[in-house]
Amino acid sequence: MMVTVENLTKRYKKTLAVDELCMGIPEGEIYGFVGANGAGKTTTMRIIAGLLAPTSGKVFVDGIDVTKEPLRVKKHLGYMPDFFGVYDDLKVTEYMGFYGGLQGIYGAECEKLIDSLLELVRLTEKKEAYVDSLSRGMKQRLCLARSLIHDPRFLILDEPASGLDPRARVEMREILKELRTMGKTVLISSHILTELSELCTSIGIIDEGRLVASGSVSQVLEKMSHSESIKIKVLERQDEAVKILLEMPEIGEISSVSGTLEVKVKGGEKLFAKVLKALVERDIPVVSFHPEEGSLESVFMQLTERGKDNDN
């Protein structure tokens, strides 16, 4: 395991930010960390990065205890926070050189690394530009290059695509894909769940400081696949169709959006067939029948909603 988190708890006075959290990230994984604002993602990431002391629990990076040997851990770890953190009065190469120096990399070796990293994040043509003249997307990419200056094996990326326009987001995603091919272990948080499902090999869903689900993307989706929705469009007799559907115990909530019924169901493909059959047998003119595939968004919504229900 590249990262092992054991019963991690972080309390700020009366607020419990992280609650007995346990997780593991195998080497080479791209681990997506999903959670609403205030769920405890950033706190957890900052503790793993050695920037925050836990109230209790242990965090190991490559087998090294983060709280006991923080400097040893930092040799293997790159951290990109959810803010820029740039010095405006520095040129791009000077900015990179500064962090290279802080990582103990100097001279020709540092210059060579800067060139290759700027190429990776597609900022070579901006190497002599001042940091404050860069666009938001470029600054984000520069921050990513900074976090890679010492060639870390493990990267923590907190909301790397936040606030970026669609083009910049695509560029960032391409770079992250390249990191995956380089064999880096990455812990990445994002609100853009579709991006995570494309990028990540595994995910963890955090809600109110607790990990409510984790595993590979397909495992987590599968776990929740019994709860899906079907979009059904009927030509007429919509009320009758609703009545038929409600007779079935597996059917949950039904809503009508622009003449299309959105039906929550608890079951798999067999149930879909059963629903369609029931409607057709009663001569309901079904125009379209579209079972919605499980998405990370729907899983996230269900899990975090479930947590709230339990609390209540």
Place this chain on the structure above:
Amino acid sequence: MIINPILKKDLKTKLRGWRTMVLICCYILLLAAILFVYFAGNNMLTPRTGGNYSPRMAVDAYNLLIVFQFALLFLVVPAITATSITSERERQTLDLMLVTKTSATRIVLGKIMVSIAHTMLLLIASMPVLGVVFFFGGVNFVDIAKLLLFYVITSFFVASCGVFCSTLFKRNIVSIITTYIFLGLITFGPFIALLISVYVKELRLSGVGFNPTYGTYLKPLFPSSVFGFTSFYYGGSNMYGYGLWGSMCQEIESQMARETGILRLFKPWIVNSIFNIVGSAILILLSAVKLNPVRRKS
């Protein structure tokens, strides 16, 4: 040569523009103006046509300049260092430094070195102006070298105080004010107390048995850089300078001469420098502990 990256970055960004050059030029012009006004005021600019030229007056002018520099040091260094960590916090770059393999101690030292570099730049730039007094005699290179060393050590202590306060507080303004109050208390507080006691002695208690001793009155002054500074002041037109300040320097000198222990071998500036070095080491250690992320509460 490997330079601390924090110092290197600061020098690169600060010295690149025109502002530093203008600042240094203004500072030198100000020193030269002080010297000119002093000489003109004492009618020393035209000795051949009736001016009252006196080498003693040149030494007084030197005293004036070094007092000005000493005061400037206490104004400039805290302004640089008291915001060194808080501004990193405000800029959200502190975490980016702490997540590197550079230790908190090295970060603190880098910040202190930045302020010392600025102080040294100002001091060295002022050397030609101070050198004017060599034309008149009374001050030699060794005195100035000792003074420079004293200034560097004092800057180190003042900078350590600034950085320490900067690690304690989140806002720049709170950190700056606290640093000035702390330095004011430690540097000028004990000295003002002695000044008052000497004043009381001279005015009211002279000849009625009030006889302050070195042990009771001077030892609490050791932390004060003003105490160390007295080593470089005397030698003016009436040996110890004028008025209350002069008599206080005389008091310190005579009490030091009466000391029988090892302290007798040390001049006030050496005693104070030892205190400043020890004090700086403690403050750097505390700053590093405070800055260490895994010890921080939030």
